[in-house]
Amino acid sequence: MSPGSSAVALDRAAVRLDGRDVWRDATLQVGQGEFVAVLGPNGAGKSTLLKALLGLVPLSAGKAEVFGRPVRRGNPEIGYLPQRRRFDPDLRIRAADLVRLGLDGASWGVPTPSVAKRSRVADMIALVGASAYAQRAIGELSGGEQQRILIAQALVGGARMLLLDEPLDSLDLNNQQAISELIRGVCRAEGVTVLLVAHDVNPILPFIDRVVYVAGGHVLCGHPEEVIRTDTLTRLYGAPVEVLRTTDGRLVVVGLYEPVSHHADGH
Amino acid sequence: MLGGLLDFHFMQNAYLAGTLVALLAGGAGYFVVLRGQSFAAHMLSQVGFPGAAAAVLLGFSPVLGLVAFCVAAALAIAWMGRDVEAGSRVESAAVGTILAFSLGLGLLFYHLYVGSAHGMFALLFGSVLGIGDRDVALTFAVVVASAAALAWAGRPLVFASVDPDVAEARGVPVRTLSAGFLLVLALAVAVTVQIVGTLLVFALLVAPGATALQLTARPLLGLAVSVALALAVTWLGLALAYFSDYPIGFLITSLAFGLYALVRASRAVRSWA
Ligand SMILES: Nc1ncnc2c1ncn2[C@@H]1O[C@H](COP(=O)(O)OP(=O)(O)OP(=O)(O)O)[C@@H](O)[C@H]1O
Numbered sequence: 335m336s337p338g339s340s341a342v343a344l345d346r347a348a349v350r351l352d353g354r355d356v357w358r359d360a361t362l363q364v365g366q367g368e369f370v371a372v373l374g375p376n377g378a379g380k381s382t383l384l385k386a387l388l389g390l391v392p393l394s395a396g397k398a399e400v401f402g403r404p405v406r407r408g409n410p411e412i413g414y415l416p417q418r419r420r421f422d423p424d425l426r427i428r429a430a431d432l433v434r435l436g437l438d439g440a441s442w443g444v445p446t447p448s449v450a451k452r453s454r455v456a457d458m459i460a461l462v463g464a465s466a467y468a469q470r471a472i473g474e475l476s477g478g479e480q481q482r483i484l485i486a487q488a489l490v491g492g493a494r495m496l497l498l499d500e501p502l503d504s505l506d507l508n509n510q511q512a513i514s515e516l517i518r519g520v521c522r523a524e525g526v527t528v529l530l531v532a533h534d535v536n537p538i539l540p541f542i543d544r545v546v547y548v549a550g551g552h553v554l555c556g557h558p559e560e561v562i563r564t565d566t567l568t569r570l571y572g573a574p575v576e577v578l579r580t581t582d583g584r585l586v587v588v589g590l591y592e593p594v595s596h597h598a599d600g601h
Numbered sequence: 602m603l604g605g606l607l608d609f610h611f612m613q614n615a616y617l618a619g620t621l622v623a624l625l626a627g628g629a630g631y632f633v634v635l636r637g638q639s640f641a642a643h644m645l646s647q648v649g650f651p652g653a654a655a656a657v658l659l660g661f662s663p664v665l666g667l668v669a670f671c672v673a674a675a676l677a678i679a680w681m682g683r684d685v686e687a688g689s690r691v692e693s694a695a696v697g698t699i700l701a702f703s704l705g706l707g708l709l710f711y712h713l714y715v716g717s718a719h720g721m722f723a724l725l726f727g728s729v730l731g732i733g734d735r736d737v738a739l740t741f742a743v744v745v746a747s748a749a750a751l752a753w754a755g756r757p758l759v760f761a762s763v764d765p766d767v768a769e770a771r772g773v774p775v776r777t778l779s780a781g782f783l784l785v786l787a788l789a790v791a792v793t794v795q796i797v798g799t800l801l802v803f804a805l806l807v808a809p810g811a812t813a814l815q816l817t818a819r820p821l822l823g824l825a826v827s828v829a830l831a832l833a834v835t836w837l838g839l840a841l842a843y844f845s846d847y848p849i850g851f852l853i854t855s856l857a858f859g860l861y862a863l864v865r866a867s868r869a870v871r872s873w874a
């Protein structure tokens with residue numbers, strides 16, 4: 335893959351926060367249209383990696399490029415879903431309005447009505463299967479319903495790259511599967527590059543083109559068959575993990591003891 | 602029944618100034634409530650009191666002191682809350698300490714002031730029936746400028762208010778907007794305090810927005826409802842004050858509170874039923 339055609343290119347990049355290197359010497363390339371899983375233990379710097387690609391966190395060394403150009407804040411080519419708590423229950427704005435902000439929320443000036451934009455928003459809401467509750471206030475929705483709305487918000491601007499920080503968090507098993515397939519579908523149909531942070535890799539395992547793993551101050555990149563293995567994952571998480579193959583050929587990752595911290599802290 | 606209401610020049614001025622103040626307070630108030638910054642707005646409206654008192658003491662026009670203190674307080678909260686979201690705990694704590702200090706200053710200036718207490722009373726409760734043509738002109742200029750700024754920055758401001766992380770990633774200058782909003786609010790509060798008083802500005806700045814947000818979760822509609830409610834309680838309050846002889850401040854705050862209480866009660870009944 336030539337550097338010019340890559341969606342993400344890091345060259346000996348480092349991020350320093352509070353006088354401490356989160357990770358350093360990160361060199362990797364992600365091809366356009368690839369579906370990338372970003373894995374690693376809590377506090378390793380996965381969210382920081384996405385923020386660095388968004389230009390929200392400055393590099394302390396090295397270079398980072400997105401679609402061949404240096405990272406910059408406000409790049410409309412990127413759709414972002416941050417890792418988050420739920421919205422405040424008393425936040426009074428409709429879910430559909432939140433999706434709409436993903437389309438033109440950053441533009442100055444007096445808003446004018448636009449049929450095209452309205453139908454684009456409605457289409458995205460329908461795509462993520464959220465039409466039934468899109469007219470309700472976002473704070474009233476369940477965690478999983480909010481997550482679908484946020485995925486629609488990330489998609490609505492027609493981004494060429496999606497940076498999704500634990501989008502499957504707070505979804506039930508069925509919805510994890512459905513949303514993963516949805517994201518994969520968009521990625522395939524429109525050539526969108528996806529970097530998806532996940533703690534539970536099983537729902538996305540069938541789609542992964544590439545794995546980026548963040549651990550111990552390093553960011554490494556590999557093919558799923560190299561990384562999704564008992565020995566590699568065990569080393570990566572510093573805890574016993576086993577990769578099994580089911581009778582129908584699918585891989586399943588199981589933690590031999592579930593670290594208590596996984597979903598309890600989130601932030 | 603409305604006979605005679607607008608016959609006098611002072612009532613015409615009161616309606617003009619009241620309308621302008623209500624337009625701005627209703628519009629800005631929607632954002633205040635959406636952003637969870639009611640306490641900051643409360644502080645800004647109170648800070649006018651020591652500001653004006655200081656100016657009077659030093660022999661300047663009160664409006665200069667109002668503007669200087671409000672702007673300084675807005676910049677102080679913007680700076681102290683620069684790393685946190687609007688309406689956060691850190692911001693509330695900063696607002697609280699500034700508020701306490703400024704009221705202390707107000708007490709000092711009042712203590713040092715040897716003139717009549719009437720001017721101080723007007724600052725707290727307004728002197729809406731004594732508004733001159735120059736006051737109306739100044740209010741008009743500030744309201745037009747602030748409303749234009751809010752209209753122009755309204756959409757990114759909503760984005761930054763409800764979803765700051767994504768807004769920032771999409772290139773919205775979240776912190777600058779936050780400081781800018783406080784600054785517009787400070788200017789607006791400063792010019793309106795001298796007309797309707799500290800208490801009235803605050804009632805018009807929070808109650809209509811809070812009521813509107815209870816009624817609808819649509820941003821544009823909410824903004825419109827907030828402005829309409831602010832206008833309605835101001836007009837009605839002025840008319841009642843003219844015909845009844847009760848203080849205008851009491852009437853407007855009661856109307857604003859009554860509407861809010863009614864809407865909260867009806868929502869509570871609906872969700873309970
Ligand atoms: N603003 C900040 N200032 C200082 N340190 C920070 C800041 N943000 C994050 N860190 C630190 O950087 C490290 C990486 O944080 P990051 O949020 O990227 O981890 P993560 O891999 O996403 O973890 P999780 O799985 O828990 O979401 C952590 O040790 C965290 O404490």
Ligand SMILES: [Mg+2]
Binds near residue numbers: 380381382417499
């Ligand atoms: Mg994270």
